[in-house]
Amino acid sequence: MKPYPTEDELPTFKTLNEVDFSATYSYADYLRFEFEERLEIIKGHLFKMSPAPSRIHQGILANIFGPIYNALNGKSCRVYSAPFDVRLAKKSVDDKEVFTVVQPDIVVVCDPTKLDKRGCIGAPDIVVEILSPGNNKKELINKYEVYEEAGVKEYWIVSSSDKTFFRYILDDSGKFQPTKLLTEGEEVITTIIPGFKLILEEVFQD
Template sequence: MTIVSAPFTPQTYSPTAQTEQELAYELLSEQVWSEEAYLVFSEAFNRPMELSNGRLVVLPMPTLTHQRILKRYINLVTDWLKENNIGEVLFAPHPVRLWPGKYREPDFMFWLNENRDRMGERESGPPDLAVEIISPSNEPHDTETKFREYAQAGIPEYWIINPQARRVSVYTLDGRTFKLSGQFNSGDHARSILLNGFELAVDDLLSAES
């Protein structure tokens, strides 16, 4: 398989270079990729990407708002885990193999201690909790595609954080589909079912401050 690298470095950034980079990724997405080729390529480039049925899916780069929300969420969970040592946290970029030929990169992942054998250096199996922070350009990918796939992979709990709507939705697995456990808006405290006792203030999580 021929892998075409994108002609882009931070030192040569320009609108033209950005266009060339996106074109290169578009061409790469038309290739048929093996799992190993995907893993090698995703390690080589500082860009979030997934694999779906042999096709490379290049994700939008996270925004400042996205990263601030993710940082707060990570800090809140890790602080809670200091008193409740029930598992381990990882966050993107880290490929999760849902099933053969299907890799996704949740923004946030958590494995219970009894399932930490699913965690690997290069890739991991399905977590016990997955979190996605929605961006307007990628909303259907998180609310429809990943919503369906994470349930099929047996992930017990899925959080969808929507900064634009100022809403946090928590879903729990019911068979092979998700059911809404709670929808939390401004002024509410979002609560986890899996992490019994963990909750966070929606307004604090989605604050515009750094």
């Protein structure tokens, strides 16, 4: 009897057409994707990411990343922008047992033990998603659930089309609590980054 192939011997996915979107995938499968298209795995299900972000999307990302980066200078927390894999493990951190792998636009990680050469394993302290046309449902429903379950402390949702900023904050019971919808002319502060201030008029400035 031919032995079952080891993980190194398993076939790779060279094109997106080889992927069965009805199947269940783990991070071990994700590592075998060799095509250029970016995918995320949420609870074992594959989701196509939007095409290359627009210029406006990239500008908003830079306008948020910059102030966070500056505020973290000399502090233990780190900030990363996509593409950056965040593996949200549940029972085991083994690659074959991790069924959620996402690439948020920006993450802040304050626990250095969660960082490795492949990205972040565990919940970041802050996750920022900048909505793009066509992916709003995924961000607002699917990712809300996995971020809450994983224990992400703050989940920021930024809409480039509406120029709005919305934030969920994890309470002591492990549930997200919504905050006020903010827009241009208002500011954002967070207890996770002391001294940090995000001026939304500057965020949406083109």
